Amino acid sequence: MAVPITVTVNSQTHSGEVEPRTPLVSYLREVLSLTGTHVGCDTSNCGAEITTIEGLAPEGGLHPLQEAFRETHGLQCGFCTPGMILAAWQLLERNENPSDAEIRHSLEGNFCRCTGYDNIVKAVQHAAQNA
């Protein structure tokens, strides 16, 4: 039943065999032990090159987005945070100075139950200004 796959995650290439029904997030969490990506629902979004929260920061340091979330109190329980940071990272890669509306639009796919989103938006603005 298993099929061979090769994926590049955080610049490292991995090969293995998985059952076709295995979600990408399960592969990341259970096979690669990258538990920073969380399961909040059962939708997934695959790409050929995957960067996870563990691959974002320079060695021993923090990415400006990570610093920003701490600075602006952009998290409480932290469960949505890796997803928010990665979604914001993608936004800032293509738009260095997003507006409030652009930030909110690009984060539409990520839910938060704790913060009410305003401090998350501030975190992204903070990162954009301090990149």
Added chain:
Amino acid sequence: MSVLGQSVKRVEDQRFITGKGRYTDDITLPNMTFAAIVRSPHAHANIKGFDTAAAAAADGVVAVFTGADIAESDIGGLPCGWQVDFKSGETMIEPAHPVLASEKVRHVGDPVAIVIAETREAAADAAERVAVDYEVLDAAVNAVDAIKDGAPQVHAEAPNNIPFDWGLGDADAAAAALDGAAHVTTLEFDNQRIIPNAIEPRCAIGDYDDARDHYTLYTSSQNPHVIRLLMTAFVMGLP
């Protein structure tokens, strides 16, 4: 230097912003097994019997337990953590709430059996092989209709499906105020059931250390001490 009046940074953020938080599903214990819960597809039904042979024989399955097993065990039912009495002062009616249902299911999703297996997938596959013989009954699904005579009885102990009739405030003063009011408006409010819903899905790990005869429960909750108290005192009968 005092922290009063200062904006103080949280101390716990480092692990959350780097993806190194330890949410329950991030934890892997040695020899950890996985559970899949079999739940009733019916809102109201009598359970006539269980057949777990096919599930128990499935790949990777360690054990299968049903409501019948629980009923024969020393495991207690789940207590109601918040007691609310009748306006008369009488104690609320609290029917038994077994961990797994054995005689009757009372809502869609009522748990009736649990499969323990070596992997998530094995547990899920085997759970589909548990057979439960249900005798489907009419259901009471609307609160307004459920308290009328003739509605299906969910619990025999609570006639008209009323476990309590609770009030708050001064009924006489309120009646007097309404009587003397220049104008009275009546509104009917439908309030949906309210349930706390953190974004982390519900998850638990039960770890038994037989060297110490010690149980550890990993779960996400705002009330770990309450859970520990209720589980030990009422469910597991431990000191």
